[in-house]
Amino acid sequence: xxxxxxxxxxxxxxxxxxxxxxxxxxxxxxxxxxxxxxxxxxxxxxxxxxxxxxxxxxxxxxxxxxxxxxxxxxxxxxxxxxxxxxxxxxxxxxxxxxxxxxxxxxxxxxxxxxxxxxxxxxxxxxxxxxxxxxxxxxxxxxxxxxxxxxxxxxxxxxxxxxxxxxxxxxxxxxxxxxxxxxxxxxxxxxxxxxxxxxxxxxxxxxxxxxxxxxxxxxxxxxxxxxxxxxxxxxxxxxxxxxxxxxxxxxxxxxxxxxxxxxxxxxxxxxxxxxxxxxxxxxxxxxxxxxxxxxxxxxxxxxxxxxxxxxxxxxxxxxxxxxxxxxxxxxxxxxxxxxxxxxxxxxxxxxxxxxxxxxxxxxxxxxxxxxxxxxxxxxxxxxxxxxxxx
Amino acid sequence: xxxxxxxxxxxxxxxxxxxxxxxxxxxxxxxxxxxxxxxxxxxxxxxxxxxxxxxxxxxxxxxxxxxxxxxxxxxxxxxxxxxxxxxxxxxxxxxxxxxxxxxxxxxxxxxxxxxxxxxxxxxxxxxxxxxxxxxxxxxxxxxxxxxxxxxxxxxxxxxxxxxxxxxxxxxxxxxxxxxxxxxxxxxxxxxxxxxxxxxxxxxxxxxxxxxxxxxxxxxxxxxxxxxxxxxxx
Numbered sequence: 001x002x003x004x005x006x007x008x009x010x011x012x013x014x015x016x017x018x019x020x021x022x023x024x025x026x027x028x029x030x031x032x033x034x035x036x037x038x039x040x041x042x043x044x045x046x047x048x049x050x051x052x053x054x055x056x057x058x059x060x061x062x063x064x065x066x067x068x069x070x071x072x073x074x075x076x077x078x079x080x081x082x083x084x085x086x087x088x089x090x091x092x093x094x095x096x097x098x099x100x101x102x103x104x105x106x107x108x109x110x111x112x113x114x115x116x117x118x119x120x121x122x123x124x125x126x127x128x129x130x131x132x133x134x135x136x137x138x139x140x141x142x143x144x145x146x147x148x149x150x151x152x153x154x155x156x157x158x159x160x161x162x163x164x165x166x167x168x169x170x171x172x173x174x175x176x177x178x179x180x181x182x183x184x185x186x187x188x189x190x191x192x193x194x195x196x197x198x199x200x201x202x203x204x205x206x207x208x209x210x211x212x213x214x215x216x217x218x219x220x221x222x223x224x225x226x227x228x229x230x231x232x233x234x235x236x237x238x239x240x241x242x243x244x245x246x247x248x249x250x251x252x253x254x255x256x257x258x259x260x261x262x263x264x265x266x267x268x269x270x271x272x273x274x275x276x277x278x279x280x281x282x283x284x285x286x287x288x289x290x291x292x293x294x295x296x297x298x299x300x301x302x303x304x305x306x307x308x309x310x311x312x313x314x315x316x317x318x319x320x321x322x323x324x325x326x327x328x329x330x331x332x333x334x335x336x337x338x339x340x341x342x343x344x345x346x347x348x349x350x351x352x353x354x355x356x357x358x359x360x361x362x363x364x365x366x367x368x369x370x371x372x373x374x375x376x377x378x379x380x381x382x383x384x385x386x387x388x389x
Numbered sequence: 390x391x392x393x394x395x396x397x398x399x400x401x402x403x404x405x406x407x408x409x410x411x412x413x414x415x416x417x418x419x420x421x422x423x424x425x426x427x428x429x430x431x432x433x434x435x436x437x438x439x440x441x442x443x444x445x446x447x448x449x450x451x452x453x454x455x456x457x458x459x460x461x462x463x464x465x466x467x468x469x470x471x472x473x474x475x476x477x478x479x480x481x482x483x484x485x486x487x488x489x490x491x492x493x494x495x496x497x498x499x500x501x502x503x504x505x506x507x508x509x510x511x512x513x514x515x516x517x518x519x520x521x522x523x524x525x526x527x528x529x530x531x532x533x534x535x536x537x538x539x540x541x542x543x544x545x546x547x548x549x550x551x552x553x554x555x556x557x558x559x560x561x562x563x564x565x566x567x568x569x570x571x572x573x574x575x576x577x578x579x580x581x582x583x584x585x586x587x588x589x590x591x592x593x594x595x596x597x598x599x600x601x602x603x604x605x606x607x608x609x610x611x612x613x614x615x616x617x618x619x620x621x622x
Contacts, residue, residue: 002501013489281485284446285546286474286502288467381441384481 007298025260025307030315032253032356037346043242044347046339052125053184055234056213060226077208083221092217094121095209101162105150113191116199123215130178131195138198141178143188152176165204184339241338265367268300280383289376300368304361322346392419399452412438414609425580427589430606436590444556445469474502478547482559484539486531493527496546517549537568558590573599
């Protein structure tokens with residue numbers, strides 16, 4: 001307690017020098033929390049959007065289905081289990097059939113995944129009601145990214161070619177009845193959605209699906225052809241991407257923190273050099289060397305506590321504001337292939353704030369202790385004379 | 390008079406290049422309780438070195454220095470800090486006040502290390518400031534004080550814990566004649582009232598006038614050890 005009291009007194013007494021160091025350290029403190037809050041917010045939003053638009057509460061995959069192997073799609077479909085009929089009727093499970101196909105926008109060929117979904121489903125946010133639209137040709141919906149890539153818009157007709165269950169090629173015109181705007185590229189890029197009835201009729205694969213998306217009240221079934229994939233599995237790639245982004249962002253703010261800590265280290269070295277007479281006086285008055293080392297260590301480490309306080313003064317209003325308006329993300333970033341909203345709402349958990357505080361305090365204390373150790377080897381009689389040691 | 394400081398055959402050498410310099414040679418002295426003594430001599434005669442040994446800031450190369458019954462050479466850092474904390478006060482030529490603390494806090498510092506209550510500390514500090522006539526300067530910082538006032542604060546800081554021994558290294562060197570006499574009169578009074586043993590290191594004639602005992606050092610050895618006439622001051 002004594003050392004803490006004396007340390008703060010010395011720190012405040014040092015005036016501008018202290019506050020400059022504190023300001024720089026507080027900036028790094030706020031930036032660390034800002035970045036991590038943004039990443040955590042992105043993660044949370046991405047997971048929420050992915051669950052809402054793509055994976056629901058989990059998925060049952062046909063046993064041969066592999067999302068990374070387009071050739072597997074040829075065989076990756078099976079009859080929908082009869083045990084699920086009631087749940088499908090109750091809209092707790094929705095079947096999705098996926099086949100390889102091609103479209104020809106502006107006369108160019110583009111390979112796509114043609115996906116079917118019940119028009120009246122209520123599990124995913126996809127605007128599948130639009131598939132009920134009366135249209136000249138088979139109605140289809142596409143995402144905004146797909147529309148930009150193919151230069152298609154609502155009302156356009158485009159030639160679609162696919163292979164039916166016997167491997168025979170067939171083709172027809174489809175009408176784009178809706179272009180949806182989703183933050184989840186994996187349901188958008190290279191995909192066209194049609195109604196379940198349309199694709200069943202086109203391919204001859206009646207009552208079959210590649211995967212089944214489950215809702216909140218899904219009751220599990222056991223079927224050798226179908227493997228349940230939970231959120232942990234389905235969100236693993238997304239989580240890994242965000243963690244790697246966090247890792248690369250950490251290099252930047254750790255460099256900033258390093259600069260701030262270097263400033264504290266330099267201040268401590270200079271302080272001990274300049275205050276040798278004071279150190280000698282402390283020892284003459286009866287302080288032990290370890291007490292003096294502790295005093296200077298706490299003095300340096302206390303910069304971090306003052307930095308946290310100063311950071312709170314301008315950081316809290318800033319973070320509060322950002323949680324209200326969000327952090328705008330440039331449009332180019334939304335085509336990066338990972339779920340990303342046009343605005344990220346940052347998330348600041350207690351763990352993030354206290355973890356960052358602990359990191360900064362511990363780091364500041366360590367860089368303060370390093371030069372303070374020298375005091376233990378100082379000759380007090382030389383120190384009292386102010387002689388350089 | 391029982392001695393509280395006993396210096397026996399003390400030699401102090403400092404390494405200089407490949408050899409050494411002998412600052413003190415075969416010093417034999419005893420100091421009793423309540424003495425008002427001074428180590429006098431020219432610069433380099435070993436006065437400050439001997440004072441530092443008595444104050445347990447340094448140890449002898451040979452011989453024995455016993456303070457308050459403790460052999461200085463045998464003390465650990467902690468024990469020597471405790472000895473200074475409880476029994477020894479220091480006054481320095483350049484006052485060595487702590488610049489960011491007020492007068493009150495500077496004087497209080499010595500008591501903070503002794504775990505007194507806040508009320509007890511306040512009482513002792515105000516009493517000490519009364520001894521030196523600076524109760525109106527409690528909130529001043531050292532930068533706002535004159536040389537004489539600064540040294541009086543240093544005296545108060547050294548005396549507030551009522552030490553058995555007070556070591557003053559050239560206390561009047563930075564003071565004018567008037568302030569020097571004021572300081573010395575204050576210290577003489579405290580010596581008589583509190584029976585604190587005062588040992589000075591000085592070459593100032595003004596200080597020597599007040600000493601009851603003058604120990605002259607020359608080239609690290611005791612040249613003379615003279616008791617002054619009682620009626621001199």
